[in-house]
Amino acid sequence: MRWIKRLCSLLFFCLVIAAGIIGFQGYRDYREALEGKSVEQMAYEIESQENYTSIDELPQTYVDAVLAVEDKRFYSHPGIDPIAIGRALVNDIKAGAYVEGGSTITQQLAKNQYFTQDKKIVRKVAEMFMAFKIESVLDKDKIFELYVNSIFFGNGYYCVADASAGYFGKTPAEMNFDECTLLAGVPNAPTNYNPVASPELARQRQAQVLEKMEKAGYLDKTETENTAVAE
Missing domain, CATH: 1.10.3810.10 (Biosynthetic peptidoglycan transglycosylase-like)
Structure with missing residues (x-):
């Protein structure tokens, strides 16, 4: 012993x-x-990019969807x-x-x-x-x-504004519920969940987003069941 x-x-x-x-x-x-690069410099470099979108310009549904799938205790x-x-x-x-x-x-x-x-x-x-x-x-x-x-959204898009414009022809503020929840799932695997390259996988990922939103308290079960996801 x-x-x-x-x-x-x-x-x-x-x-x-x-x-x-x-x-x-x-x-x-x-x-x-x-x-090599301070936090302030990092933030400035991103903020200086064309099409930078503030959180006030993002639909609350999109913010909730991203938090639900990426970091619900953010x-x-x-x-x-x-x-x-x-x-x-x-x-x-x-x-x-x-x-x-x-x-x-x-x-x-x-x-x-x-x-x-x-x-x-x-x-x-x-x-x-x-x-x-x-x-x-x-x-x-x-x-x-x-x-x-x-972040990378697939199809050459590296910010939410470019992805929204490229996939839906809209600014982020103009995205509807369906578009918000679809886009929120893409960055997890942009090649697989890219709605242009893999529309079916993108919809499957969107279903996961809705489920996570319900579990995180952003949607109730009735809202989830009644949400029509375009095929």
Whole structure:
């Protein structure tokens, strides 16, 4: 029994050392990224782009749909969501692979603006540090704005205004319920859920968006059942 206890102690010690090394490397990568571009500069670069859309110009349905599918606790967490991370960890362990990341909208903004798209744990730690920094500098509405104005919507569209104009021939403010809930599902997998390239998959994703909106409290069951989704 003694050797088992010693082995467990050794394994625990190794895990602590490994966690410390990963944390240090992640923090180092975060500091290097921040030195290359401040949060204020990042925000300015996105805001200066043509067709930048403020949150006041977005339909509430679209905002609700994005929050429901991407980060339903966005307005209550400090940049990372421990509940989502825990759920993702369980699902990853069950799948035996990295299938879910548990990233918040703030983390996704950090990843897209500062880091590569690889799924290494050190990058994930750096992304978390950057998410905390972004939240300390910008308010929630601004973070949401920057996110929807800099993500890929497929078909060559990299902001909500371009996607709305390209897919529907409208400004974001003019989108109806159907268009809002359709567009909100696209960034999860733009190639697959692109309504031009894959209209059927886009509609299937839209059904998931509606289900998540209901679960998050943005729609009641009657509204969901009565919502006519164009085929």
